[in-house]
Amino acid sequence: MKKAAAYALSTILTISVLAGCTNNTGGESLNEGGNLTANASGTGNDGSASNDNVLFFYTAQNKVYEDEANFDRLIGQYVKKKFPDITLKHVHWNDGTRYEDLIAKGTIPDIVFEETYRNARRMIEKFELEYDMSELIKKFNFDTSVLDQGSLERIKTASGGKLYALPFEQSDFVLVYNKDIFDKYGLDYPKDGMTYDEAYELTKKLTRQDGDITYKGYQQHPSHYMYYNQLSEPVLDPNDDKGMLDNEAWLKIVNNIRRFYEIPGNQFVTTGDFPKGQMGMSVDVIENVLRWSQEYPDLNFDIASVPVFADAPGSKYQANVNGLFITKQSKKKDLAFQVIQYLLSDEVQEARASEGIISPLNKPAVQQAFARNVPQLQDKHVAGIFALQSAMPAPRKPGLTFINPPVAQVFQPNIFEQSKDSATALRVVNEMIDKQLAETKAAIEAGGDGTQYQ
Known part of the structure; x- marks a missing residue:
């Protein structure tokens, strides 16, 4: 019994942290301040993974x-099974192992697991690690049509139309x-598939004072709603x-x-x-729901699935995805890609999905395996996670200036604190965006490096 409880807790920890990027739409990357992990290969962290069988x-x-045990359980064990001759050298982001530190030591990774939209620019491009994987995709006949197309398009948008990464973990x-x-x-x-109009009518019925209890009908974080907008x-x-x-x-x-x-x-x-018991409905990431x-x-x-616009009935939020990058400095690009290709196989993705990790594969068997090993979700309608398709990001011409736009400020402070009308709030923030782009x-x-507003 204790073993089962420990496993369940480990699973909850695994999937709950995936929400970190989502909860920081205005700001920081997920793992700042993380700890340096032990090395899976037992080799020194100052090595450059130059041996033919070592992959960094x-x-x-x-x-x-x-936690190296979690890395091995969720990634390492699969690599070792498929590629028994490979020794994995693993390092996790922390104060002593930031990108700057790795580059200064000449220890460039072969594969980087990173947020694929904002950090493709402010980390991968900033440190000149970007590499277009398109030729490797052709060389090894990898079928990208099996991937969530919204995730793939979000990576292309961030990579100037190229593919610096392939999606690996999603937060929905x-x-x-x-x-x-x-x-x-x-x-x-x-x-x-409930529309926002239907959700609004329900909200009016649910929002009420009942004795000493005030029930709120519905909460949806407006900054997430705008940042990943469904239209x-x-x-x-x-x-x-x-x-x-x-x-x-936008109005x-x-x-x-x-x-x-x-x-x-x-x-x-x-x-x-929501978990305090006085809220009818809330929109949040599945990782937070499991934690609750x-x-x-x-x-x-x-x-259930998030509410939809009547004129976009099949669209949920745009993808919030972490992916696997191959660095341009890697001398083992073919091997690195084969490892990534296997990690994106049905076999591996189904096993990872069973532990509550949302897969980028659009395959029924993988989706049906989601949270199979997570007791807290056994009787829940987890199929609602996959009922809609990720909204496509709007394309943008390569070479333009990028910032992480402050869309959250439309509601806070302009609407919630200052009671501006919607058109004025949008205009004020749009002017802020223009100023930040110019600077x-x-x-x-x-x-x-132009990262002040990234």
Whole structure:
């Protein structure tokens, strides 16, 4: 029994940290301050992996990989099984092993596990590690059509149309709902594909004062909702160095969610209050939902797909994905790619999915295996995670200036604190984006790295 409990806790830890990138849409990378792991090969960390059978694997995302046992369980064991002659040298991001430190020591990894959108620019390109894997994909006949196309397109968008990485782990948003509250007021449970209009009507019925208890009907973090918007509206102009928030499409997006928080009693607080038992519905990442189920074992909940726009009925959020990069300095690119190809095989992805890791493979058997070994989700509608397709990111012309746009500021502070109308809030933030783009472009032209707003 103790062994089972320990395994369940390990699984929860594994999948809960995948939410880190999602929860930091305005800012930092997931694992800053992580610990240096032990070396799987037993070799020194100052080696450059020059031996033919040594492959240097650097994990810069997912805090769980700080523990070498977890790295071996989730990645290493599969590599050793398929490639018994390979010795894996593994290092995880921490104060002593940042990119700068590895480069200074001449210890360039062969494979880097990293966030694929923002960090493709501010880390991979900044340290000149980028390598287009397209030729290796052709050489080894890897079928990219089996991958989540939204994830793949997000990588291409961040890589100037190239493929600096292949997707490996995803973090998806779901709608979680409190069954006890729905039962209390005789309301039907949410279904996959519910529209925002339907969710809004439910929210009005759920938001109420009942004795001393104030029930909030619905919470969805507006910054995540905008950053990964389901209508694929660009924040940065696809063809120019300027913002794109000041238009009717974005006004529709903002007003769609704003109306929920204008329902008396349903003002935005945080999606994380859901497990306290006074919230009907909340949109959050599945990793947080699992954590709640472990911390609040009496919570009577289930999940469904996120609400959708009526004119985009099949689209969930844009992909939030970590991927596997091959560095251009690697002398073992063929071997590195074969390892990545195997890690993306049905066999490996099904095994990893069973432990609660969302796979980038669009294959029913892999999706049906999700959380098979996670007791807390055994009776939950996990199929809702896969009921919709990732929204496609808007393409952007290569060579334009990149920043991490401050979309969160539309709602906080402009709407929530300063009560601006939606059009004004969008215009104010769009002007901020234009200013940040201009400053970034000037910094690059002056010889800087242009990462101030990344």
